[in-house]
Amino acid sequence: MSAQTKFLLDESRIPRAWYNIVPDLPVPPAPVLHPGTGQPIGPDDLAPLFPMALIGQEVSADREIEIPGPVRDAYRLYRPAPLYRAHRLERALDTPAHIYYKYEGTSPAGSHKPNTAIAQAFYNQQAGVRRLATETGAGQWGSALAFAGALFGLEVKVYMVRASYDQKPYRRNLMELYGAEVVASPSPTTAYGRRMLEQYPDSPGSLGIAISEAVEDAAGRDDTKYSLGSVLNHVLLHQTVIGIEAIEQMEMAGERPDVIIACAGGGSNFAGLTFPFVGQMLRGEASYRVVAVEPEAAPSLTRGVYEYDFGDTARLTPLVKMYTLGHDFVPEPIHAGGLRYHGMSPLVSLLKAHDIIEARAVHQRPTFEAGVQFARTEGIAPAPESAHAIRAAIDEALEAREQGTPRVILFGLSGHGHFDLSAYERYLSGQLEDYEYPADRVREALSAVPSV
Numbered sequence: 001m002s003a004q005t006k007f008l009l010d011e012s013r014i015p016r017a018w019y020n021i022v023p024d025l026p027v028p029p030a031p032v033l034h035p036g037t038g039q040p041i042g043p044d045d046l047a048p049l050f051p052m053a054l055i056g057q058e059v060s061a062d063r064e065i066e067i068p069g070p071v072r073d074a075y076r077l078y079r080p081a082p083l084y085r086a087h088r089l090e091r092a093l094d095t096p097a098h099i100y101y102k103y104e105g106t107s108p109a110g111s112h113k114p115n116t117a118i119a120q121a122f123y124n125q126q127a128g129v130r131r132l133a134t135e136t137g138a139g140q141w142g143s144a145l146a147f148a149g150a151l152f153g154l155e156v157k158v159y160m161v162r163a164s165y166d167q168k169p170y171r172r173n174l175m176e177l178y179g180a181e182v183v184a185s186p187s188p189t190t191a192y193g194r195r196m197l198e199q200y201p202d203s204p205g206s207l208g209i210a211i212s213e214a215v216e217d218a219a220g221r222d223d224t225k226y227s228l229g230s231v232l233n234h235v236l237l238h239q240t241v242i243g244i245e246a247i248e249q250m251e252m253a254g255e256r257p258d259v260i261i262a263c264a265g266g267g268s269n270f271a272g273l274t275f276p277f278v279g280q281m282l283r284g285e286a287s288y289r290v291v292a293v294e295p296e297a298a299p300s301l302t303r304g305v306y307e308y309d310f311g312d313t314a315r316l317t318p319l320v321k322m323y324t325l326g327h328d329f330v331p332e333p334i335h336a337g338g339l340r341y342h343g344m345s346p347l348v349s350l351l352k353a354h355d356i357i358e359a360r361a362v363h364q365r366p367t368f369e370a371g372v373q374f375a376r377t378e379g380i381a382p383a384p385e386s387a388h389a390i391r392a393a394i395d396e397a398l399e400a401r402e403q404g405t406p407r408v409i410l411f412g413l414s415g416h417g418h419f420d421l422s423a424y425e426r427y428l429s430g431q432l433e434d435y436e437y438p439a440d441r442v443r444e445a446l447s448a449v450p451s452v
């Protein structure tokens with residue numbers, strides 16, 4: 001058995017094209033509908049929010065989309081990302097399983113999010129856009145877009161979910177260091193934010209609310225476009241560099257994964273790692289188990305409905321067919337802020353609806369327990385979001401031990417948790433909250449899902 005721990009690719013192996021899963025899907029994606037008319041939207045409806053190049057990628061049926069030179073050059077700052085074999089975790093678990101993880105925390109912002117932030121900033125700059133408005137949950141996306149804005153000379157305004165704004169002051173500092181302007185959401189700077197603050201002065205905020213504010217900002221200004229860090233097809237597309245590299249790195253390791261695991265908030269790191277593998281499955285070239293892991297506090301894939309719903313709370317976004325808990329649903333302030341979303345990417349949802357992928361939900365405390373075990377064996381303090389994938393990977397490894405059978409596990413370590421240490425402090429001092437699945441509030445929010 002090889003004791004090799006890191007599987008590293010040369011810079012020349014940064015992918016030259018992103019992988020678009022759409023042509024390999026068993027059925028075409030459901031059309032996106034206009035929030036007012038309920039009719040399928042066209043490119044012109046999205047033009048106030050996004051540059052045409054990204055709208056083209058949103059609806060593309062090409063299997064491969066070339067990565068522009070300046071984007072690939074910016075990727076050189078941190079890509080290819082390393083693949084690790086978790087020898088020490090395996091020994092601690094006393095498992096016959098082999099555990100691999102693809103680590104995206106080596107990017108300047110500390111997560112996978114720059115993979116799309118860089119691409120989005122590039123296409124906006126090419127289109128003559130001067131300013132980007134966006135939302136952020138945990139602050140990971142805001143940091144990534146602030147970093148990318150600095151690379152391409154764009155102003156960035158970030159609406160940061162109130163709960164994270166209070167829990168993670170250093171994320172805000174990092175965004176400001178990169179030159180972005182940051183406000184807590186709901187904020188008094190938009191009409192929708194003011195309305196929310198009047199109704200719920202103590203609102204912890206949510207991604208749904210912050211998206212509404214950022215969309216309102218971008219739609220109201222000629223020099224500004226909107227940028228989303230997850231959910232949309234073009235965002236998932238940009239993330240596929242993760243899985244394309246991982247396929248090559250697993251070949252270097254001489255193994256094929258039996259199960260591939262990633263956490264899912266809006267679905268972008270999950271899609272980034274797994275879609276290139278799922279593409280092999282859909283083309284009949286391989287077979288894997290593919291598992292999306294979400295929090296019990298926001299379990300869209302495991303407890304939501306597969307229906308048309310709004311992406312935001314104010315009903316400003318188009319209607320998309322996805323697993324949703326209802327656009328009114330505001331998840332408890334769990335520390336994995338990036339997973340506090342009521343919906344799920346339409347592409348990830350389609351794969352779940354067709355049983356091509358699996359989903360499971362995990363509670364906050366066992367998730368942190370897994371994160372701590374990982375830190376004490378592998379050395380990396382994981383982001384609370386990523387710890388969801390670690391929980392599921394450890395459970396797979398323990399099951400392999402019970403069954404006494406080998407298993408090759410690959411999971412996505414989407415980011416580091418250096419800005420989440422106050423949450424780990426709560427866990428270590430026995431004060432970490434655990435939230436039950438909020439069945440009553442979900443039932444109420446589901447009743448507001450529009451019937452299309």
Ligand SMILES: *Cc1c(COP(=O)(O)O)cnc(C)c1O
Pocket residue numbers: 111112113138140141229230231263264265266267268269270338339383385386414415416
């Ligand atoms: C944002 C984020 C997530 C969740 O977003 P997805 O689009 O579901 O990937 C997960 N992990 C980290 C580290 C994040 O920053």
